[in-house]
Amino acid sequence: MTAQGEVLVRVEDxxxxxxxxxxIIFKKEVARVHAVDGVSLEIRRGETLGIVGESGCGKSTLARCVTGLHPVTRGRIEFEGTDITTLSKDGLKRFRRDVQMIFQDPYGSLNPRRRVGSIIGDPFAIHGIADGAERKKRVQELMELVGLNPEHYNRFPAEFSGGQRQRIGVARALALKPKLVVCDEPVSALDVSIQAQVINLLDDLQDELGLTYVFIAHDLSVVRYVSDRVAVMYLGKVGEAAAVEDLYGTPRHPYTAALLSAASVPDPDEAERAERIVLTGDVPSPIDPPPGCRFHPRCPKARERCVAEEPLLTVKGADAPDHVAACHFPVEPGERLAREHAAIEQESTEPELPEVSS
Incomplete structure (x- = not known):
């Protein structure tokens, strides 16, 4: 899918x-965790948007906001031109037929006390689409679609392997023929060989059913393989977004460059030549994020401007129109950051909360 594709989802601030x-008795709000703090992006119909970042950067919270599982504190999320943040309960139920989610844990996401046929058939029951023999037929068709034996309709999740359980989760997500599927680290809990099978399955289903994916993962090689575009998040904000080859070829944000330097390289000669960018300090607390650029306490290119002024997500130099980065001093092609260290000291990462009497 090209960058000019039709916008399916628009996330605004x-x-x-x-x-x-x-x-104890009178609970008072003393602080807030800024899980997602001013994210704007677009998801185009038929593409796969990869979202990467360290644990706690807000990528899963953002995904749950897009699916309507979390109400937003502020901002707007449009799905096919409709603002889902203002939908009624009935409106949200209709919306969720078009947006489904595949969860990270193939063990915890399935009820161990229920049979597989009942689990996959839940969407049909909840939305009143099919019952009885018709529901069983549709469930078995879904099982065959994702590579499971339809005859195992009455088995329990414990009778399946991890990869098979994830296929059950995929079948459940596809039951209502959604337009958008959010994959929240769907292969991170699986063996490497099984990861490849599930990724190839998702790729085949996208071509066959015309699906749009949001793919969240830590493994940068997996994200590169499955994605058309990639957004890099850090401490609740998008630091850089671009087409996958642009981002992996010429990263502009120092954080993106650091992430890519940590990725494994299959070619031993290339791996020996590559330099690892080691970031100093810890990730600041999302309760009290630093001023200006949130990456400045760990950034090897940070200057005083980075503390005083928050950078905007804009195109840098001669980059493609859809390659944007939030950085005052973007990484130049060929620039080496491995021997540089943060120019601004990080004072604290854990703010003290005020005491409140009961």
């Missing part, structure tokens, strides 16, 4: 904050 309360 979305914030999601989780309140922290203290007190």
């Amino acid at each position: 979305v914030h999601k904050h989780f309140p922290i309360k203290q007190g």
Whole structure:
């Protein structure tokens, strides 16, 4: 899918904050976790948008906001031109027929006390689409579609392997023929050989059913293989977004360059020549994120401007129109950051919360 494809989902300045309360009887909000803090991006019909970043950067929270599982604190999310943040309960139920999710844990996402046929058939029951023999027929068709034996309709999840359980999750997500599927690290809990099978299955299903994916993962090689475009998140914000070859070929944000330097390289000669960018310090607390650029306490290119002024997500130099980065001093092609260190000290990563009497 090209960059000019039709926009299926538009995320505009979305914030999601989780309140922290203290007190025994009268609970008072004393702080907030800024899980997602001003994210804007587009998801185009038929493409795969990869979202990467360290644990706690907000990528899974953003995915749950897009699927309507988390109400947003502020901002707007449009799906086919409709703002889903203002939908009624009935409107959300209709919306969720078009947006489904594949969860990370193939063991925890399936009820061990229910049979597989019942689990996959839940979407039909919830939306009143089919029952009885018709529902069983559709469930068995879905099982065959994802590579499971339809005769195992009455088995329990414990009778399947991890890869087979994830296929059950895929079948459940596809039951209502959604337009958007959010894959929240769908292969991270699987063996490497099984990962390849599930990824190839998702790729085949996208071609066959015309699906649009949001693919969240830590493995940068997996993201490169499956994605058309990639967004890199850090501490609740998007630091860089671009077509996959542009981002992997010429990263502009120092954080993106550091992530890519940590990725495994299959060619031993190339791996020996590559230099690892080691970031100093810890990830700041999302309760009290640093001012200006949130990456500046760990950035090897940070200057005083990075503390005083938050960078905008814009095109740098002669980059493609859809290659944007939020950095005042973007990485230049061929620039080596491995021997540089953060120019600005990080004072604290864990703010103290005020005491509240009960």
